[in-house]
Amino acid sequence: MRRVSSFHRRLRLSAAGVAALLTAGVGVAGTHAASAAASGCKVTYTVTNQWPGGFGANVSIDNLGDPVNGWQLTWSFSAGQTITQLWNGTYTQSGSQVTVTNASYNGAIPSGGSTSFGFNGAFNGSNPAPSSFALNGVTCTGGVTSPSPGTSPTVSPSTSPSPPSSRQPCDIYAAGGTPCVAAHSTTRALYANYNGSLYQVRRSSDNTTRDIGVLSTGGAADATAQDSFCANTTCLITKIYDQSGRNNHLTQAPPGGFSGPAAGGYDNLATATKAPTTVYGHKAYGVYVDPGVGYRNNNTNGVARGDQPEGMYAIFDGTHYNGGCCFDYGNAETNSRDNGNGTMEAIYFGNIKVWGYGAGNGPWVMADLENGLFSGVNPGYNAGDPSVNHRFLTAIVKGEPNHWAIRAGNAQSGGLSTFYDGKRPNVSGYNPMKKEGAIILGIGGDNSVGARGTFYEGVMTSGYPTAATENEVQANIVAAGYR
Secondary structure, three states: OOOOOOOOOOOOEOOOOEEEEEOEEOOOOOOOOOOOOOEOEEEEEEEEEEEOOEEEEEEEEEEOOOOEEOOEEEEEOOOOOEEEEEEOEEEEEEOOEEEEEEOOOOOEEOOOOEEEEEEEEEOOOOOOOOOOEEEOOEEOOOOOEOOOOOOOOOOOOOOOOOOOOOOOHHHHHHHOOOOEEEEEEOOEOOOOOOOOOOEEEEEOOOOOEEEEOEOOOOOEEOHHHHHHHOOOOOEEEEEEOOOOOOOOOEEEOOOOOOOOOOHHHOOEOOEOOOOEEEEOOEEEEOEEEOOOEOEEEOOOOOOOOEOOOEEEEEEEOOOOOOOOOOOEEEEEOOOOOOOOOOOOEEEEEEOOOOOEEOOOOOOEEEEEOOOOEEOOOOOEEOOOOOOOOOOOEEEEEEEEOOEEEEEEEEOOOOOEEEEEEEOOOOOOOOOOOOEOOEEEEOOOOOOOOOOOEEEEEEEEEEOOOOHHHHHHHHHHHHHHOOO
């Protein structure tokens, strides 16, 4: 899809080392009730990086009192800051009040022990550190207090994501007769028996690369391996491995109809730490696409060509998008150029209205079929395609001869909705389709590089999946516990 607007790269402003040692205590949580015991804590709040309108922070909790089995940390922002992503815990925010609850694996803090979590946030104007924290309802003062009998806080049970399933998405597709021909994820294995690498990172300090695998067969990414390898330097994601065994890996996109901002006209690579999340209760990282970032494979194996049937899904951050062209994942041209109507079939997510749009103000899940973003059978507006902005979004596009569909849902809960299911667009050139079989991520088929978005996982199939198969895949995604 041709680019219609210029892009601006976000300039990160170094703010490492901005820290505040604060005392506080809070809330509750975890799977065990906290006893009325000697309490004491110290909280270290550190702004690790900052950019216009946003920042990253790390919060460390030192337990100075008796052992804690399940914790909540509460505080109040004084300048209207909001949390947008958090890892190693879960959070709620009501106005300025924030509550962070332990994850399933870090609820116990022994006496003299510590734990930590991190988050990304947004601000407007100033970004002061919170002045006070509370751990399980007790303000952290840096000392120890002994509460009176009967004053222990009540603890609500925590909810933990399900462990990895015995059947992951590509196992489900295979059982439905539509096997994966490409399976990409930086967060988890997409086959129950997968024990290989998910992605590769390269650190700027010495240009050394490292493959990042899974914590266990069929499980979550080993984010601690990335954190250790990338400590005190910047890492970029250089490759996203194809788990299907067909070697349809995604690497730095080359120039095409448009050139990228990197050397030789290539696109930029994604910074490896800009999209933290949790899966199965473990920290993981997505692929954060700023304008100018793009991945591609123009020499694939088994991906649909011509009018062959295929399906695809992707998990996106439904709150991270723009009107640039084009945040896509799916089938594209093998020469990185616009080869005419019907030479693409990819999932698009964003709120551009130049080629097509749905109800409301967007963003919309649409199909990029080249020279058209389609929300239904008509070019332009289709009322049946609603605006969707779930924090974690499941997006589906699938097509076969003179038939295609759009489906989507909340990747954290519930099922899928069908936004379109019918004939190919009533515009010349899309029936039959002329798909070429390249794979793109974060860009248009002609290497349009103006889009932004975040990708966590996605697959492409051989054959047109049934709704029942996709519904089972959605249930698997929800059980993974993206947070």
